[in-house]
Amino acid sequence: MATLATVRPARDLSKEQGVTGLxxxxxxxDKWQASSEQACRILRISRSTYTRARQRDPAWSVGLDTDQLQRISMVLxxxxxxxxxxDxxxxxxxFPAMANHNxxxxxxxxxxxMAQGDMISLYETYRRIDALRGAQW
Structure with a gap:
């Protein structure tokens, strides 16, 4: 019988998948023209994690917590x-770098x-952008 501590939720990602998402x-x-400081605040990662992730070392790995994975998902x-x-x-x-008067x-x-760093600002930005397309998946 599995104990609660050994049960792994299906939504958990491997470290490799987390690094790929990061x-x-x-x-x-980068394509949105975010500074390194903004990127670190948006994803809630350290400057050293940012630097290492950008180096593309295939052997590098990092453990990301649930909040960080949610932030990565929100950016994606x-x-x-x-x-x-x-188109x-x-x-x-x-668009993300343009002044918006809504x-x-x-x-x-x-x-x-988004660079305010809190999850609510990131989520609400996503909601507003998603609403522009009429939420038509």
Missing amino acids: RAALNIL NIHAALRLLF NPDNVYG AFFNGRAPLEI
Whole structure:
């Protein structure tokens, strides 16, 4: 009989999968013109983790917690929503850095809101962008 401590939820990812997701999220953030400081705040990672992930060492590994994995997922989902909204790569990658005058953003860029570092700002940014496409998956 498995004890609670030995049961692993299906949503858990391997370290390799976490690193792959982290690198994908960092590539997207780079294309969104996020600074290293913004990327670290959005993903809640240290500067050393950021630097090591960018080096592409195939042997490097890092343990990511549930919050960090959720943040990676949110960045990937925002990117997916933008790809559905826009055909032009300049818009897909430029939109997060553009000033937005909708009520939630109040003239700030989505990237600026996400870089506040809290999960609510990241999630609410995703919700607003996702709503632009009418939530039509």
